[in-house]
Amino acid sequence: MSGPDLLYSEAEDDLRAAVRSLLSDRCDPAAVLGLIETDQPYHEGVWKSLTADMGMAGLLVPEKLGGQGATAREAAVVLEELGRSVAPVPYLTSAVLAVEALLGCATDDAEIAGLLASLAAGRAVGALALPLSAAPGSTPPTAVRVAEDGALSGTIRSVAGAAAADVLLVPAQGPDGYGLYAVEAAATGVTVTPLVPLDLTRPIAEVTLTGVQGRRLAGPGAAETAVERALLTGAGLLASEQLGLAEWCLAETVRYTGERHQFNRPIGSFQALKHRLARLWLEIVSARAAARNAADALATGSADAPVAVAVAQSACSRVAVHAAEECVQLHGGIGMTWEHSAHLYLKRAKADEVALGTPGHHRAALARLVDLAPPAEVH
Incomplete structure (x- = not known):
């Protein structure tokens, strides 16, 4: 049996x-x-170019449903580049989480197929109405309830991408059990209240539904499977975003330390800084292998995908934060200013660290998956 392919193909390099x-x-x-x-x-301009002009929002959508028919490997390359520029676009929330949740439903249904086509073409933006901290491995609890007449009511906090969404995919508990519902963000009874996020490039909001009529997309069993699919793919591909972020931080710090002089020599020539950057480079190389392994496992439908995702998130979250911290510190005084972009990367790295499961959650999940005793304490 051949192992995972961690290398980038020529097509993936062209996409990058x-x-x-x-x-x-x-x-x-x-x-x-x-x-x-x-x-x-x-x-909006960058999002339009990515979606309508380049078709990036439809990478995970099959061609017969209006997408590009690509795989998680190609989506991972896009997320690496978005992480490298901390691009403020709803790619992870719409083109990954919302799309994967819909793909987990019955795609032969005309309504679901229509939603997928709209998201793939960039005509609409979607969001999975769960807290950004929701992690794969168990069905996240939902505060939304479905009344006997089918109306949805409840409040979901910290929903990423909700402020930009046209369609909300809402998991809810009803008389018939757990279900996944589509709700128009502009519908009467929907209130989206922006919250103050740590990462200003990925807004979060509180979504309140008050007697809103939604369209049921999946019922018990199918809804749990669809949500789990979305969270697992999202967590696996988030590792690629974290990888791209870390790579930018290293490259920018190497550039800066080569130009900044003290004692009539570049500070990058000081042995202590050389060692710090060399250690960071080694961490990023390992993180790249973990992120590529997760993307390949998701692309091939490997049975080991949950293990690969848990490994990738455990590794890449830590490396992204470390890289961003080193970037701020080694830029000295300018690294602490609003005018320099280093703070954007540190905030994105810290926000990503708790998104779709903390490193501690993924380490505990990995222990269960490979039948090892979990850590005594999870942070």
Whole structure:
């Protein structure tokens, strides 16, 4: 049996070049800093280019349903580049979480197929109405209840992408058990209240439903499977975003330490800093292997995908935070300023660390999956 393919294909390299070119031109640090000082939930121009012009939102959607028919490997490459630029676009929340939840439903249903086609083409933005901290491995509890007449009521906090969404995919408990419902964000009875996030490039909001009529997409059993599919894929591909973030932090820090002089020599020539950057490089190489393994396992439908995702999240969360911390520290005084983009990467890394399961959660999940005693204490 052949092992996982951790290398990038020529097509994946071409995809990376196209996405990086767009982001370099339209989503540089100055553009991101400018956007977060406004009330816009995401960069509409970049999102339009990614979706309508390049078809990136439909990578995970089969061609027969209006998508590109690609795999998690290609989506991982896109997320690496989005992480590298901390792009304020709803790719993870719409093109991954919402799309994967819909793909877990009966896609031969005309309504579900229509939703997928709209998300794939960028005509609509979706969001899975669960807290961003929801993790794979167990059905997340939901505060939303379905009344006898089918109306949905309840409040979900910390929903990423909700402020930008046209369609909310809402897990809810009803008289018939757990279900997944589609709700128009503009419907009467839906209130989306933006919250103050740590990561200003990925807004979160509180979603309140008051007697809202939703369209049931999946019932008991199927709904749990769809939500688990979305969370597992989301966690696995989030590792690639964290990888791209860490790679930018290392590259930017190496560049800066090569230019910044003290005692008439670049500070990057000091042995202590060389050692810190070399250790960080080794961590990123290992994180890349873990992230690529998770993407390949998801792409091939491997039975070991939950293990690969748990390993990737355990590793990549820590490396992304460490890389961002080193970036801020080794930039000295300028690294602590709002004008420099280092703080954007640190905030994204810290927010990603608790998104879709903390490293402690994934370590405990990994222990269960491989039949080892879990850590005595999970943080």
